[in-house]
Amino acid sequence: MSTDGRKRPKKPFRDMKKLIIGLPLLTTPQPKETLYVYRAAAKEVGSTMLASEVAPEKDNTKAWTPYTDGASNLKGSRANLVLIGPSGVEYTYALRLNFVNTNNEAKYEALLAGLRIAKRMKVQSLEAKVDSKLVASQINESYVASNNSMVRYLAKANEHIACFKSFSIKNILRNQNC
Template sequence: MDGASSGEASGAGLILINPDGQEFTYAIKMNFKSTNNEAEYEAFLAGLRIAKKLGVKFLEARVDSMLIASQVSGTYEEKNDTMASYLSQAKDLMQHFTSCKVVHIKRSENRPADALSKLASTSFDHMGRDVRIKVLNAPSVPQHQVLVIQTGTSSCMEPIMSYLSSGTLPEDKAEARKIRHKALWYQVHDGILFRKSFLVPLLRCVDAEESNYVI
C-alpha cells in the first residue's frame, strides 16, 4: 500500500495478493486535507479494513512508510495525538487477524501502489467522475489473422455459481480452494451472478450467448 497527499486531495493505492497470486487493486480518493503521513496511515487502515472484510486470516502488509513500520513494531513512539490515534486504530484492526506482519520496503519496490495513490490524489473535476483504464491486447489496425471465438463451451462462471448457490465444489482440492477465493468477489441475486467491487456498482456476469447479444 501507499498514500499520497497533494494540495488538491489525498489518495491511497492498494494491491492485495492472495496465496494463488490473484491481485485485487484499489485506488481510493480522500476528499479531505491531510499530511503525507496521515495519507499513508489512511492507506494502511483501508488495506486492513478490506482484508478483514475479505476474511483474510494471515496478512503481510508491505509499506514504504518508515513511520508506520516503526510505530507498529514499537521501536518509535509517536507523541503527536493524531498519529497516536491512527496507530491505535491500526492496532485494533490488526487484532482481527490470526497473524498480521508489517514489512518496511523501499519506495522503489512500491511503484505500483505509489502510482495508484498519486492517480487517486489528482483532481479530475474537468473530467468524468470515473476514469477507467482499458487494456488493448491487439493493434487497432487490421491484421492478417482472425480471432476465433468458440461458444457453447462450459462457462467459467458455472463453478462459482454452483458453489454460491448450493455449496458444490470440484473434487480437486486446489481447484476447490481457487473457487472459494474467487467466490468472495461474487454474489447471486435472483439466480443471476454479480461481481462485487469497492469502487463501482455490482457488475452483472453474462455467458457467451448473452455477451454476443450485448455486443
Template sequence: MSVYFVSKVLQHGEVNYKPIEKLIFALVHTARRLRRYFQVHPMLVLTDSPIKQVLSKPEVSGRLVKWAIELGVHEIHYAPRTAVKASSSDGTGAYLILIGPDGEEHIYALRFEFFASNNEAEYEALLSGLRMAEKMGIKYLKVSVDSQLVANQMNGMFEARDPAMQNYLALAEEMANKFKRFSITQVPRSLNKKADALSKLASSVFSHFAKDIWVEVLSQKSTDVVQLKNGTLPVDGATTRKIHMKAPMYMLRDGVLFKKSFMAPLLRCVGPSEAETIVREVHEGTCGMHAGFRTVVGKIMRLGYFWPSMYRDTEEIIKACASCQCHAP
C-alpha cells in the same frame, strides 16, 4: 489563485555554490523578479533547509551577508514543508494492492476529500486495507508499506508522540489484532513505484482507472469516526465546533451510524461504494425507472439510506447513464 514560475540558469561561479547557498540564491532571485509582491504581502517559504538559521548567523560573511540584507527588507516567514502522499486541487489519494496466496492481485484506489499529510495518507491506506481484508475473511495478513514511520510505530520501534498519530496507531493496532497472524514491514519507495504513481492519479481523477480497480472516496478521516464512537473530540477547534453542530443529527446503534429524520425512520449512513450500488439499483436496476436525480434521492431516503453528498453523487451517476443519454427527451 495565481501561480508564478521563476527560473534561472546558474552561470560560471554560481555552479560551485553550496547546496544551501543555491537555495538562498533561488529565494533572492525570486524576490528580485517578484519584488512588487514581496513588498506588499508577507511571504511564507516552505522548506526543510535551515535558510533562516544560516542567514541569521553572526559569522556569516561575503555574499550571504549581502543576501541577508537584501531579504531582510521583506516580511518573510519560514515553515517546514508538509509532505503529502499525493495531492491535487480536489483532494489527496492513496493506493493499495491485496495479493492472495496464488498471486492474484486486487487493486484498490482511495480518494480523500480531506487534507491528509503523508503519514496520515499512509495510515488511511493501511486501515482501508485492513478493513477490506477483514471483510474478505482473511486470517493471515502480511503488510508491506513504504513508510518507515508507520512500519516502525506498528512494530513498537518508534513512539507516536503526535496526537493524530497516536489515534491512528491505536486504531490500526486494534484492527490488526483481529487477525490470527499479522506482520508489517517497510519496503523501499523505489520498489513501490506502481503504487505511488496510481496514488497520484487517484488524487486527481478516477476516469483513467481500469474497470478491475476498486475505487473508494473517503469523506472523513478514520480517526474521526472512532472519536465519534468514543465520545471524544479532536484537538482542532474548528472541527470540534463542526462536530458539536452536526452530532445531534446522528446516533449510533449497535455500532452502526444513523441519521435522524423528522418525519421518517432512522436513515442508515452508507459509504461511497455502497452508495453507488444503491443509486444504480434504484435508477437502472430491476425496478428502476431511470428517473431524475431528485426523484431517485427521494426514493433512496424512503428506503432508509443516507450519505452527505447523495444529491451530488446521484446527479453525477445519472448523467453518466448510457440509457438516459440515448432515450431521454
C-alpha cells in the same frame, strides 16, 4: 414528493445509497471479468455505476500481502492499495481522500483500507508491505507515536490488526511497492 407533484419510490434509492456508501473503494477490472452497469435517471439527475463481483480465494489461512501507498499535496490526497492473495491474485484499490491530511496520514489511510478489506474477506494472516518507515516503525513499536493524529491512527490500526491470527509489517523502498 418530486417538483412535479408525483410521489417517487424512496426505498430502492435508499437501498442503492446504502450499497454505494458501503463501497468506499474503486477497483481495477480484471481481464475477462464480467462488469455490470447500473443506471438511474430522473428529470433532475442521472447516474451510472459500474460494478463487478469479487470472488476471494477459498484458503484464507495463508498469508495475503497488502502493498500500500498514500500521498498528500496541494492538489489533493490519495491512497493506493494492492492486495495480493497466496496464489498471486491481485485486487487493486484507489482511494481519494476528501479531507485535509498529511502524507503520513494518507499512508495510514491506505493501510487501514487494506486491513478493513482483508477483515471483510475473512483473511487470517497478513504480511503488509508499506513504503512508510514511520507507519511500519510505529506499528512494530520501534517508534513512538508522538502527535495526537498518529496516536489515533496507530490505535485504529492496532484495533484492526488484533482481528488477524498473524500480522507482520515491513517497510520497503518506494520502488519495490506495487
